[in-house]
Amino acid sequence: MDQLFDVSLFASTLRLVTPILLAALGGALCARVGLFNVGLEGLVLMGAFSAIVGNHFTGNVFAAVIFAVICTIIFSILFGYMSIHLKANVIVVGIALNFLALGLTTFSLRAVFDVKGAYYNKDMIGLPKWEIPLLQDIPWFGEALSGHSPLVYLSILLVIFLQLFLFKTVTGFRLLAAGENPTAAKSLGIKVARIQYGAVLMCSVLCGLAGAQLSLGNVTMFTEGMTSGRGFIALVATMLGQSNPLGVAASSLLFGFMDALSIRLQGFAMPTHFTMMLPYIVTIAAMLFFKDKNYMQEARKSNESSR
Amino acid sequence: MLLQMDSITKSYGSVTANSNVHFSLRKGEIHALVGENGAGKTTLMRILYGMESPTSGEIQLNGKPVSLGSPADAIKHKIGMVHQHFMLFPTFTIAENIVIGREPSKGVGFDRKAAAAETERLGKQYGMLVDPWKKVAECSLGMQQRVEILKVLHQGAEVIILDEPTGVLTPLEVKELLIAIKGLAAQGKSFILISHKLQEIMEVADRITVLRDGKVTGTVEAKDTNVEDLSRLMVGRDLVHISRNETNRGKLVLEVSNLSVNGAGAKALLREISFDVAEGEIVGIAGISGNGQSELIQSISGLLKPDKGMIKLLDHDVTGAPVGAIRACGLAHIPEDRYQWGVAKDATVTENGLMGHARKHQKYGVLSGSGIRRMVGEWVTRFGIKTGSLSTKAQFLSGGNLQKLIVARELAQKTPFLIAAEPTRGVDVGAMEIIHGELLNKRDERGAILLISSELTEILKLSDRILVMYEGQIAGELDASSATEEQISLLMAGGKAVG
Numbered sequence: 065m066d067q068l069f070d071v072s073l074f075a076s077t078l079r080l081v082t083p084i085l086l087a088a089l090g091g092a093l094c095a096r097v098g099l100f101n102v103g104l105e106g107l108v109l110m111g112a113f114s115a116i117v118g119n120h121f122t123g124n125v126f127a128a129v130i131f132a133v134i135c136t137i138i139f140s141i142l143f144g145y146m147s148i149h150l151k152a153n154v155i156v157v158g159i160a161l162n163f164l165a166l167g168l169t170t171f172s173l174r175a176v177f178d179v180k181g182a183y184y185n186k187d188m189i190g191l192p193k194w195e196i197p198l199l200q201d202i203p204w205f206g207e208a209l210s211g212h213s214p215l216v217y218l219s220i221l222l223v224i225f226l227q228l229f230l231f232k233t234v235t236g237f238r239l240l241a242a243g244e245n246p247t248a249a250k251s252l253g254i255k256v257a258r259i260q261y262g263a264v265l266m267c268s269v270l271c272g273l274a275g276a277q278l279s280l281g282n283v284t285m286f287t288e289g290m291t292s293g294r295g296f297i298a299l300v301a302t303m304l305g306q307s308n309p310l311g312v313a314a315s316s317l318l319f320g321f322m323d324a325l326s327i328r329l330q331g332f333a334m335p336t337h338f339t340m341m342l343p344y345i346v347t348i349a350a351m352l353f354f355k356d357k358n359y360m361q362e363a364r365k366s367n368e369s370s371r
Numbered sequence: 372m373l374l375q376m377d378s379i380t381k382s383y384g385s386v387t388a389n390s391n392v393h394f395s396l397r398k399g400e401i402h403a404l405v406g407e408n409g410a411g412k413t414t415l416m417r418i419l420y421g422m423e424s425p426t427s428g429e430i431q432l433n434g435k436p437v438s439l440g441s442p443a444d445a446i447k448h449k450i451g452m453v454h455q456h457f458m459l460f461p462t463f464t465i466a467e468n469i470v471i472g473r474e475p476s477k478g479v480g481f482d483r484k485a486a487a488a489e490t491e492r493l494g495k496q497y498g499m500l501v502d503p504w505k506k507v508a509e510c511s512l513g514m515q516q517r518v519e520i521l522k523v524l525h526q527g528a529e530v531i532i533l534d535e536p537t538g539v540l541t542p543l544e545v546k547e548l549l550i551a552i553k554g555l556a557a558q559g560k561s562f563i564l565i566s567h568k569l570q571e572i573m574e575v576a577d578r579i580t581v582l583r584d585g586k587v588t589g590t591v592e593a594k595d596t597n598v599e600d601l602s603r604l605m606v607g608r609d610l611v612h613i614s615r616n617e618t619n620r621g622k623l624v625l626e627v628s629n630l631s632v633n634g635a636g637a638k639a640l641l642r643e644i645s646f647d648v649a650e651g652e653i654v655g656i657a658g659i660s661g662n663g664q665s666e667l668i669q670s671i672s673g674l675l676k677p678d679k680g681m682i683k684l685l686d687h688d689v690t691g692a693p694v695g696a697i698r699a700c701g702l703a704h705i706p707e708d709r710y711q712w713g714v715a716k717d718a719t720v721t722e723n724g725l726m727g728h729a730r731k732h733q734k735y736g737v738l739s740g741s742g743i744r745r746m747v748g749e750w751v752t753r754f755g756i757k758t759g760s761l762s763t764k765a766q767f768l769s770g771g772n773l774q775k776l777i778v779a780r781e782l783a784q785k786t787p788f789l790i791a792a793e794p795t796r797g798v799d800v801g802a803m804e805i806i807h808g809e810l811l812n813k814r815d816e817r818g819a820i821l822l823i824s825s826e827l828t829e830i831l832k833l834s835d836r837i838l839v840m841y842e843g844q845i846a847g848e849l850d851a852s853s854a855t856e857e858q859i860s861l862l863m864a865g866g867k868a869v870g
Contacts, residue, residue: 232480233479233481234480234481236481237474237481238471241460245459251458252443252471254472
């Protein structure tokens with residue numbers, strides 16, 4: 065047991081949780097303005113691929129992350145335009161976006177790098193590892209918490225920032241209002257469409273960062289469909305956390321931990337395909353556990369008329 | 372003149388909602404705008420509130436022409452509106468709902484304490500006390516209305532538009548609201564009151580403008596007019612006084628004995644209720660809403676399983692039976708909440724009309740479109756339902772027209788027994804007359820009707836016998852021919868019957 069639950073398990077949890085957490089925070093923002101963004105998976109995939117492209121052409125990790133964010137923003141404008149401007153069904157648009165991202169990245173992989181399946185270049189530099197002074201000297205904790213990529217620390221700061229933004233600022237209050245009752249918000253002169261676009265853009269920035277962490281954080285490579293459902297897990301984390309940044313963080317941690325555990329169990333002679341089911345089994349169990357909590361009621365309410 | 376609307380015309384394609392309408396408002400005045408459903412009252416006010424732009428015409432405030440392109444513009448010009456369907460955020464607190472749009476802030480932060488203080492001050496100033504920290508979802512409809520008015524006052528409104536403000540309120544809440552409006556008018560606020568409840572208007576308004584089919588048919592001082600004259604202006608003809616034929620009670624259709632529903636609370640929702648309804652009679656149930664009427668209807672129609680007792684419909688025991696089986700037994704049901712039980716808002720008028728009639732219009736499981744359209748089309752003409760077409764979605768019909776559609780649909784079931792719960796809620800006088808006539812017709816044709824209404828006049832006009840409900844029990848039974856409003860009111864309030 066000691067071998068299973070050691071420090072490196074928690075360190076890898078923190079690393080694995082970051083893409084899920086960032087995407088889930090983005091999903092929470094979208095959900096709060098009444099746009100249930102099923103396209104998180106596609107946005108993260110776009111981020112992961114464009115981070116590698118950026119890295120390949122500039123050779124600079126920072127520029128690569130910025131490039132990933134910009135590409136994801138452009139991609140998400142499609143989502144915003146279709147669902148806010150043209151009032152298309154958000155679920156349909158989200159699903160379309162996922163498949164579009166999968167096709168687009170696979171195609172571009174061949175077009176840009178002329179490889180199939182995966183691209184790896186040993187000269188490429190990944191995200192730096194930050195050793196946090198003082199923290200790294202604490203036994204056990206230092207080992208688990210220090211030595212991660214800047215995006216890991218950024219995601220933790222973002223949780224606190226978003227929590228304060230949503231519940232303590234005027235702009236956050238109006239964002240909540242726009243999602244709670246758009247008709248009423250409009251009748252007060254609140255620009256609902258502008259707020260919704262803002263949330264979608266913020267979400268895409270977060271998904272871009274999530275993608276960059278995925279392709280430049282642990283490994284420095286891109287493989288086709290490398291998100292492998294993390295975007296959907298993030299979606300579940302959004303729902304489970306009831307679109308509260310702190311709640312989303314907690315549920316993301318749960319999923320990240322299961323992810324790390326499943327990888328670890330592979331080292332214990334457990335069949336790979338069995339351990340890979342673990343995070344998803346927990347997801348289903350969690351959904352059952354929370355089935356009659358607030359969030360579901362709110363989702364149902366949003367289908368009702370406010371006329 | 373504080374506000375002047377000149378020659379306002381608004382057309383949607385070929386439909387003209389307002390045609391050359393003149394409307395004015397003095398400072399401190401309560402000006403009522405009355406008319407049937409679809410007469411163009413709400414459209415006119417939406418133009419004033421900047422939600423619609425007029426096809427032609429001019430709006431002047433204090434003698435200066437203004438252009439109102441959005442609600443934000445209207446708010447800037449001190450015009451506020453309380454909508455018929457409340458524009459509130461249920462999960463937010465009262466204070467948050469009131470200050471939204473002009474929140475007190477500390478830097479970028481939202482100062483919720485200041486918002487609560489502001490709300491309390493406002494409530495005291497205008498004599499409408501509220502608890503700033505309470506969630507709106509936990510408030511009664513009367514309290515929500517109060518929040519709406521305070522919100523508009525917080526926006527600094529001098530002109531306040533109230534669209535059908537009393538439709539959802541209990542009689543006591545209506546009284547409080549009317550007093551509050553009068554008080555605010557005395558403090559210099561001006562009101563435009565949209566309504567079709569003529570009694571209330573006569574009680575509170577200074578001037579009254581009547582709209583019919585988008586045109587003004589008269590603007591009169593309230594003291595120079597009466598309810599009869601107003602209804603003539605609204606409907607365009609004299610209302611026929613419905614005469615009641617004498618009928619004999621036939622055999623029993625509905626028998627309810629010792630019906631009880633416990634509910635979640637400590638107090639039972641229904642306690643040992645027993646009554647019956649026979650062929651050729653209308654039994655009216657009066658009572659302040661929330662005294663068990665809803666549970667009673669739901670138990671009879673199969674939406675709620677009673678804990679004790681027996682319900683017999685035409686000698687079949689239908690206690691706790693599924694809705695479909697009860698309906699097949701001979702029940703039609705005009706539900707009390709039309710949006711929750713009555714219609715599907717995203718379905719068309721035809722589809723809503725088809726509900727419950729589908730079996731009759733099918734062959735080998737395929738629906739006959741033309742037959743259905745003929746049936747629904749006939750209702751639309753007979754009840755004067757104002758709808759764009761038969762394929763208009765139900766959500767675009769006004770509440771009154773939707774109600775007419777439901778009444779037509781349920782009457783067309785031609786069942787021996789009908790539950791009519793609040794059959795004329797939100798319906799104008801013309802339509803009310805039609806619905807009342809149809810209900811009495813059904814009774815004359817030996818139908819049995821259970822009428823539930825919070826309008827005493829309706830109960831007294833239609834019923835043969837009157838039962839009064841109070842706290843889940845039947846507080847008394849009265850004969851309609853001798854009952855008076857005073858007697859019923861007393862029973863409704865929990866008093867004992869006198870004489």
